[in-house]
Amino acid sequence: MQERPLKVAIVGFGFMGQTHAAAWARIPEAQIKAVFEVPARAPQIRHMVSEYGAKVVTNYEEILEDEEVNVVDVCLPTFLHREYVVKALKAGKHVLCEKPIALHLWEAREMIDAWKSSGKKFMIAHVVRFFPEYKQAKELVDSGALGEPRIARTYRYSAFPPWSVKGWFGVQRLSGGVLVDLAIHDMDFLRWIFNDEVARVYALSPERRVVKGITAQDHGIALLKFKKGGIAYVMASWAYPKTVPFSTYFELVGTGGILQFDNRSTAPLRLGTSEQYSTIQTYPEDPYYLEIRHFADHILKDVELMVTPEDAYKALEISLAAVKSSLTGEPVSLPLKEEVIP
Amino acid sequence: MRKFKAALLSFAHVHAPSYARVLKELPNVDFVAIWDDNEERGKAFQKRYSVERYYSDLERLFAENRDLDFVIVTSENARHYEHVKIALEHDVHVLCEKPLTTNLGHADELVSIARRRGLKLGTCFVMRFHSATIQAYNMLRGGDIGLPVSITTTNHGTCPYKAAHWFVEPELSYGARVNLREGDPRYRGGSITDHTVHCADLLRWFLGSEVEEVYAEVGANIRSDLEVEDNALVMLKFRNGVQASIDCSWSRPEGVYPTWGDVNLYIVGSNGVIEIEAFNQNVHLATWKMKRLVYSYWGPDVDKVMITQFMKAIEEDSEPKASGWDGRQATEIMLAAYRSIKEGRPVKLPLL
Missing domain, CATH: 3.30.360.10 (Dihydrodipicolinate Reductase; domain 2)
Known part of the structure; x- marks a missing residue:
């Protein structure tokens, strides 16, 4: 067998780490060499990891010092991103990191600075850009079919992730809450499709949580005002009952017309059993695979990044502005002058 | 239910034809009169809904139809105030297209006139129905x-x-x-x-x-x-x-x-x-x-x-x-x- 040029270490093997691993396993030029997890979780993931022919590592230094590993994929909780990404870049690894880039602008800036001085490849996994309906919407807008973008709406909602009720997700200062962790997908996508920067954000989030026992904001609605005069409405929620499948909606109106898509009504498959009824979206290709294929091509062929670290910084800034507005009750102008998450 | 005599004031609003249709369809309504400052439009709708009388003069409508029970006001937003007020002052109940007015003082005045005269003033918030x-x-x-x-x-x-x-x-x-x-x-x-x-x-x-x-x-x-x-x-x-x-x-x-x-x-x-x-x-x-x-x-x-x-x-x-x-x-x-x-x-x- 030919030598695989990308030796990958996956750092954090929760839901996202496992998803990324499945995608890396499909990249012929890549081999998963190691998976980093905390000692407490190491035993329970060992069999899954061994299926990829990889080993479980509980000491991060071991990955940094492994000269063979040249790609580090950080799928840790957001509050750990900066530390692990900066160390990997400084150790000379290419780095893929889950969104949001971080919880603080200073952290994101430090990560970007570390990347720039490393000469290595760095991408934040804003996977929505790889979902076919979002990608097609972007292409349609870029084709000029819709004229100048004017007003958009995005919805993204589900029940609170069941694996995370007792975890970091539900802690506002660890995940940033729904406006940071979930709405950031749409913040990034809106910037991309409007091809413009956000000037001002106003947001509302209920003071009392719908999800019992968490401190993180679990429902948020935000207005974005773009520099060229476009506006957008963003609704992101973890406050839906568990009977509701993960749902997304998007519409964009421009001077030339309107485009809309709705994963609630466009799913090609439905399943009803005595326990549940669900609509199932089947994608022509797994968006996570496309995302990781893109990053591999960026490393191997220097293909231009679809989503840059600066894009990830800007998306975070919009989300943080929304959190700040929801706490102060005032519209917040960008660029942000101070940190929002304590 | 007793029989009501009704008139419709202006076909300016796009919802007016549907209200006129309802007035014709309801068995307990006599749709007796239309007022419209646009004579061509008013007469065309008078014909379409076979309404007895068309007026271009609003005062005349009220003078010649003293037994009117209610009117529906579907004029331009800015003219609601004037038309609702005239109707109320002739002791006729009014159902007015939304927005009721574009001026809060006007809205307060209409609400208070209706209250004082014991008349019903409704706003066409159809979504409640x-x-x-x-x-x-x-x-x-x-x-x-x-x-x-x-x-x-x-x-x-x-x-x-x-x-x-x-x-x-x-x-x-x-x-x-x-x-x-x-x-x-x-x-x-x-x-x-x-x-x-x-x-x-x-x-x-x-x-x-x-x-x-x-x-x-x-x-x-x-x-x-x-x-x-x-x-x-x-x-x-x-x-x-x-x-x-x-x-x-x-x-x-x-x-x-x-x-x-x-x-x-x-x-x-x-x-x-x-x-x-x-x-x-x-x-x-x-x-x-x-x-x-x-x-x-x-x-x-x-x-x-x-x-x-x-x-x-x-x-x-x-x-x-x-x-x-x-x-x-x-x-x-x-x-x-x-x-x-x-x-x-x-x-x-x-x-x-």
């Missing part, structure tokens, strides 16, 4: 989703200017030329005036609470040939703590989109959600002749329910389900949205 919103109201008030927390609403539409151009003429749609804000050449009187009030009213009704604070953003126009705004987003904080939003945009391309728009409400509660897509009941129709897909509506005839209940309120001497006061409160929310856009910050209610 839709079987889906009524059932949702009962589910919400019955605690089916716990307590409401956050509500996303939309009242999208096509821009009505090709059917009735006054909708985009600030003097007639808003009653004055008031710039949206400094440095913006557009005037008040567009989609915010036309489309904020339905959702604002539904929210007030559902929640049984008043708005405490309003924030709004207006977008650059979708249609470059308008003097007024055609898209905006409004955020509301209610006194009971519920947060809500309204998309009031004329964002559906007229003549192209398969339907006129929507009235949607997504209600997130402490123990569940209610989602309303009130105009989702359509037969999808496409013909070679039309060259496009059209949603042919088969849902409830909300206009008929509204007018029937208005007559019931007259007969039983009860407050109309959507009253003049409700019209006034929705107008205040609409005006607060304009003020927020002008000042670039949240605006506290009450305004007066």
Whole structure:
């Protein structure tokens, strides 16, 4: 067998780490060499990891010092991103990191600075850009079919992730809450499709949580005002009952017309059993695979990044502005002058 | 139920033909007169609905029809005040198209005249009479989703200017030329005036609470040939703590989109959600002749329910389900949205 040029270490093997691993396993030029997890979780993931022919590592230094590993994929909780990404870049690894880039602008800036001085490849996994309906919407807008973008709406909602009720997700200062962790997908996508920067954000989030026992904001609605005069409405929620499948909606109106898509009504498959009824979206290709294929091509062929670290910084800034507005009750102008998450 | 004598004042508003149809269809209504300052239009509708009398002089209508029970006012927004007032002063009950007025002082005056004279003043908030919103109201008030927390609403539409151009003429749609804000050449009187009030009213009704604070953003126009705004987003904080939003945009391309728009409400509660897509009941129709897909509506005839209940309120001497006061409160929310856009910050209610 030919030598695989990308030796990958996956750092954090929760839901996202496992998803990324499945995608890396499909990249012929890549081999998963190691998976980093905390000692407490190491035993329970060992069999899954061994299926990829990889080993479980509980000491991060071991990955940094492994000269063979040249790609580090950080799928840790957001509050750990900066530390692990900066160390990997400084150790000379290419780095893929889950969104949001971080919880603080200073952290994101430090990560970007570390990347720039490393000469290595760095991408934040804003996977929505790889979902076919979002990608097609972007292409349609870029084709000029819709004229100048004017007003958009995005919805993204589900029940609170069941694996995370007792975890970091539900802690506002660890995940940033729904406006940071979930709405950031749409913040990034809106910037991309409007091809413009956000000037001002106003947001509302209920003071009392719908999800019992968490401190993180679990429902948020935000207005974005773009520099060229476009506006957008963003609704992101973890406050839906568990009977509701993960749902997304998007519409964009421009001077030339309107485009809309709705994963609630466009799913090609439905399943009803005595326990549940669900609509199932089947994608022509797994968006996570496309995302990781893109990053591999960026490393191997220097293909231009679809989503840059600066894009990830800007998306975070919009989300943080929304959190700040929801706490102060005032519209917040960008660029942000101070940190929002304590 | 007794027989009512009714007249319709002006076919300026695009909803007027449907109300006229209902007046003809209801067996206990004598649709006796039409007033319209546009004689050609008035006479055409007089003929279409076989109405006995047409007037171009409003005073004459009241002088010659002393036994009128009620009128429906469907003139241009800016003329509601004048027409409602004349009718009330002739001791006739009035059902007025929304927005009731574009001026709070005028709305207060109309409400107080009606009260003083013991007359019914209703606002055409037809959405309160839709079987889906009524059932949702009962589910919400019955605690089916716990307590409401956050509500996303939309009242999208096509821009009505090709059917009735006054909708985009600030003097007639808003009653004055008031710039949206400094440095913006557009005037008040567009989609915010036309489309904020339905959702604002539904929210007030559902929640049984008043708005405490309003924030709004207006977008650059979708249609470059308008003097007024055609898209905006409004955020509301209610006194009971519920947060809500309204998309009031004329964002559906007229003549192209398969339907006129929507009235949607997504209600997130402490123990569940209610989602309303009130105009989702359509037969999808496409013909070679039309060259496009059209949603042919088969849902409830909300206009008929509204007018029937208005007559019931007259007969039983009860407050109309959507009253003049409700019209006034929705107008205040609409005006607060304009003020927020002008000042670039949240605006506290009450305004007066």
